[in-house]
Amino acid sequence: MTITARALNRSTLARQLLLGRERLGVAEAVRRVVALQAQQPGSPYVALWNRVEDFDPERLDEALEQYELIRTTLMRLTLHIVHAEDYRAFREAMETTLRGSRLRDPRYRAAGFTAEDADALLPGLLEYAGTARSGAELRSRIEEVRGGPVEAVVWRMIRQYAPLWHAPTGPPWSFGTAQSFVTAGARPVLTDPEAPAAGLAVLVRRYLEGFGPASVRDMAQFALVSQGAAREAVRLLGDALEQREGPGGTVLYDVPGAPLPDEDVPAPPRLMAMWDSVLLAYADRSRVLPPAYRKHVIRVNGDTLPTLLVDGYVAGVWRPVDGGVEASAFEPLPARVWDGLAAEAEALGALLADRDPRVYGRYDHWWVKGLPAVETRLLPAR
Template sequence: MVITARALNRSTLARQLLLERAPIGVEEAVRRVVGLQAQHPGSPYVALWNRVADFAPEHLDGAVEGFRVVRSTLMRITLHLVHAEDYRAFREGMEPTLRGSRLHDPRFTAAGFTAADADALLPDLLAYAGSARTGAELRERLEAGRGGPVESVAWRMVRQYAPLWHAPTGPPWSFGAAQAFVAADELPVLSDPEASAAGLTALLRRYVEGFGPASVPDMAQFTTVPRRLVRGAVQTLERGGELERFEGADGTVLYDVRGAVRPDEEVAAPPRLMAMWDSTLLAYADRGRILPAAYRKQVIRMNGDALPTLLVDGYVAGVWRPVDGGIEASAFHPLPAGVWEALAAEAESLGRLLAARDPHVYRRFGHWWDKGLPAVESRVLPTR
């Protein structure tokens, strides 16, 4: 069966709760979308506001404070917010990538550390992090175990590799500039090929549920796990009868869970004001599923910043940012009057969310606008 590009777009929107805001709790929403990119502490809130009916930010506050939803370094070696019950499998699946990128980084070895050194120091560090500790306290503990100073780069690599959850330090969001950490409730098995393979299989099944149909390159892009390991996990899922094959319009082999809902390509997709680093922009090797190739460089910048976007008819059509008096929406192509009206309603709703927390969220990324964007029209959509 061949699936058109537009049908793939609609499948992603449906599974990412972007065709219609879902009447579910924040914990279930996080699980349904697999995880939320969380470099900026405000982005998970904006992402869930886009996806959950009557989203109440204090519900996410509570889930984070109770460690039912946790923030840690996972897919693509970036911070993600995931359901606590998913963490162990996801972390075990990411083990080869995290170990290779953190403990075998030339900067780590240049600082006088080896992977064996980290392995020897981790048990004491994690035991000490049985209750929340500041970053400074954990670094001091690492230095005590090491018997001397630890360079900042080495501490950062150990911290990102270790199975640590970020402890909330907000406001205005759950996580502020200060950092604190606590050991994961159920520690993953590290540096064990069997545990890693099982974890990756679980992670990729969840990925396909939340982003499928998808190709092996898509799965590798989402995780940064080598394709050979991804192929092995996909083969395991196929042998178990959990995946079926489809074909993209360009002949690409796509995989999906059996019985998954795949909406008709003509189903309507409402406009959205997407969060910075929204996972839908980063989850595929072929980002054209959501992000037209003509706009990619304007949205995903050279340093990896992925700007907050306007989603129109399921595709990126521009960018947005908060400004005095409202949300500045900049469209990359002309938009009909009805779309502007729908975006204005979204902006008013988003403004209420931001007003109580940080009306100028993403303010430090304004330099991208200063450098110029190919907008054909910009409007400030009032938020009150």
């Protein structure tokens, strides 16, 4: 069975709960979409608002406070929110990437630390963090054990490598500018050489459930692992996966029985969160993001702007401003689409009003630098 590019788009939207908001609890919604990008504290809330019917942000607060959902460094070396039950396998899947990029970083070694130093330090540090500790407390603990000051890069690399969960410090969102950490409740195995391969097989299967069908290159991009490691995960999964042909003869893998909606199913307009995973989860990002717009949406430093999703594809960007949402379209949009975006903006305004109406205000400089908009409208918030 050959799958068209548009059918792949609709598959992504269906599995990411973007063909229609669904009535789900926040924990189940996160499991369905696999993971939420979370380096910007407000983005998981906007992401779930796009996907969950009658989304209540307090339910997300509660799930994070109770560590039913957790925030930690995982795929692509960035902060994600995942279900606590997924954490151990996902973290084991990322062990090789995290260890190589953090404990083998030349800046880390130049500061006088080695991977072996970190291995010796971690047991005591994790015991100390059995109760939530501030970043300052954990850094001081490292300095106490080492007998002197450590450079900022050492603390950064250790906190990103260690199996630590972020402890909520909000408001207005669950995580504020202050940082606090607690040892992971589901401790991953970091010393077994077979654990990363087994964990990656779990992660690949979950990825296909939430983002498939997908190629080996897509899997590798999603997790930031080598294509060889992704191929090994596919081999380990064996008959648990099925193979399809994608555009241009690309070999795609999928889980049997996963949604494959008709390519003509309508897709409603959405105001997508900054760094939404659908823009970053594939090597071929044209599945959702037209190549002509990529450099305007994913900026040179990696900032991934909040986007207008129209008929399932990025058609512009948006930002919160005084009085509502400023929507900038990269292409002409019909009146009915603007009406749909206006309705979304009104509802989003209600979500943000009690939290942070200017949730992405610190990124206004990208708009000051200019964007290729053919039309910009102020969509009033409620």
